[in-house]
Amino acid sequence: MRMVDLIEKKRDGQALTEEEINFFIEGYTKGDIPDYQASSLAMAVYFQDMNEAERAALTMAMVNSGDVIDLSNINGVKVDKHSTGGVGDTTTLVLAPLVAAVGVPVAKMSGRGLGHTGGTIDKLESIEGFHVEISEEKFVKLVNEDKVAVIGQTGNLTPADKKLYGLRDVTGTVNSIPLIASSIMSKKIAAGADAIVLDVKTGNGAFMKTLEDAESLARAMVNIGNNVGRNTMAIISDMGQPLGNAIGNALEVKEAIETLQGQGPKDLTDLVLTLGSQMVVVGGKAQDLAEARTLLENAIADGTALARFKTFIENQDGDGSVVDDVSKLPQAQYQIDYPATKSGVVTEIVANEVGVASMMLGAGRQTKEDDIDLSVGIVLNKKVGDKVKAGESLLTIHSNREQVDDVIEKLNASITISDSGKAPTLIHKVITE
Numbered sequence: 001m002r003m004v005d006l007i008e009k010k011r012d013g014q015a016l017t018e019e020e021i022n023f024f025i026e027g028y029t030k031g032d033i034p035d036y037q038a039s040s041l042a043m044a045v046y047f048q049d050m051n052e053a054e055r056a057a058l059t060m061a062m063v064n065s066g067d068v069i070d071l072s073n074i075n076g077v078k079v080d081k082h083s084t085g086g087v088g089d090t091t092t093l094v095l096a097p098l099v100a101a102v103g104v105p106v107a108k109m110s111g112r113g114l115g116h117t118g119g120t121i122d123k124l125e126s127i128e129g130f131h132v133e134i135s136e137e138k139f140v141k142l143v144n145e146d147k148v149a150v151i152g153q154t155g156n157l158t159p160a161d162k163k164l165y166g167l168r169d170v171t172g173t174v175n176s177i178p179l180i181a182s183s184i185m186s187k188k189i190a191a192g193a194d195a196i197v198l199d200v201k202t203g204n205g206a207f208m209k210t211l212e213d214a215e216s217l218a219r220a221m222v223n224i225g226n227n228v229g230r231n232t233m234a235i236i237s238d239m240g241q242p243l244g245n246a247i248g249n250a251l252e253v254k255e256a257i258e259t260l261q262g263q264g265p266k267d268l269t270d271l272v273l274t275l276g277s278q279m280v281v282v283g284g285k286a287q288d289l290a291e292a293r294t295l296l297e298n299a300i301a302d303g304t305a306l307a308r309f310k311t312f313i314e315n316q317d318g319d320g321s322v323v324d325d326v327s328k329l330p331q332a333q334y335q336i337d338y339p340a341t342k343s344g345v346v347t348e349i350v351a352n353e354v355g356v357a358s359m360m361l362g363a364g365r366q367t368k369e370d371d372i373d374l375s376v377g378i379v380l381n382k383k384v385g386d387k388v389k390a391g392e393s394l395l396t397i398h399s400n401r402e403q404v405d406d407v408i409e410k411l412n413a414s415i416t417i418s419d420s421g422k423a424p425t426l427i428h429k430v431i432t433e
């Protein structure tokens with residue numbers, strides 16, 4: 001087989017066979033196929049697309065390019081959730097103990113945050129003593145006993161994707177549905193998921209700006225999952241404004257605890273219940289989404305979800321008493337209100353910009369080596385669609401420096417107040433087929 005023949009075939013709009021795709025991924029991972037040929041093929045795919053069989057083959061070739069986590073010692077259907085990334089996205093912290101409380105095993109491998117989107121591990125580490133450096137044995141034992149544990153990234157997962165994603169980044173070929181979908185799905189499958197629930201974000205704070213593009217990506221991933229034997233569902237949710245009220249590590253843990261107590265922000269609660277229902281259905285613990293939702297609502301109402309969060313924290317050496325006393329979380333020295341300059345309705349809170357403002361306070365990393373301040377961030381007191389009077393607080397800045405003029409300048413440019421407006425739709429679509 002010759003790489004140049006594969007490139008020409010795809011250039012001319014023909015489908016590649018599974019053998020050809022394996023040849024490309026194996027050769028590229030080993031270094032036998034050079035970057036210039038791989039980038040040429042990526043560009044051909046960008047213009048000519050891939051059919052369902054090619055997408056499935058590409059995904060599995062990337063899965064098999066490195067280590068695959070074996071979760072077969074964990075009982076039940078291991079369901080993983082993936083979000084395409086957002087600002088203030090606290091869902092994992094709430095979902096993990098919540099679906100565990102109704103019996104769905106959550107064996108989560110998680111990462112740290114980079115840029116203005118926070119990482120689950122960083123957030124959890126704001127709880128005194130909590131850590132994710134546990135052995136695989138302990139991880140398996142905890143998930144079997146209490147249905148939830150989080151471990152840091154281990155092994156050499158999907159090296160082909162790492163290499164190809166890096167190449168796409170500098171060759172104008174990131175924005176291709178078959179390449180994005182196979183990239184994301186390969187990582188979830190390599191991490192051991194039997195079933196996958198996807199939260200594809202749309203709006204100005206998202207990777208996919210339009211609903212149409214988000215839906216294409218969601219459908220592509222659902223098809224791949226189902227074609228390779230992983231039950232997969234997706235929702236498309238709005239990421240115009242940040243999710244919930246809190247943006248920042250410890251602030252989001254507090255928000256997660258409040259949500260598990262049934263007192264969380266409406267949008268976060270809705271999203272958690274929607275995604276959670278899907279996880280419970282694909283996890284085989286309910287017949288349909290309505291039954292699943294009732295189970296989850298009950299677990300919040302009777303306190304079992306919150307109790308499971310406490311157990312989960314204590315299992316990983318954290319101070320579980322934070323769930324009863326959130327003042328034990330790290331707190332910033334200054335709380336500075338940001339007032340509305342005029343009366344009206346909030347019509348825009350640009351998620352990305354608020355995320356960057358929070359990063360400027362120290363809540364996020366600019367580079368992988370940066371230290372972060374777990375206590376700082378932003379809490380929204382108003383959301384899009386809310387009425388506000390001049391002088392009333394729009395949000396509170398939690399900072400460890402007194403001077404926050406740079407942050408305020410950023411916020412000035414990211415929030416709009418107009419005469420009229422309404423709250424955006426949070427969940428645009430549920431894709432289950």
Ligand code: URA
Binds near residue numbers: 180181
């Ligand atoms: N995120 C990924 O993991 N892969 C892509 O190709 C794009 C976004």
Ligand code: CA
Binds near residue numbers: 244255
């Ligand atoms: Ca939030």
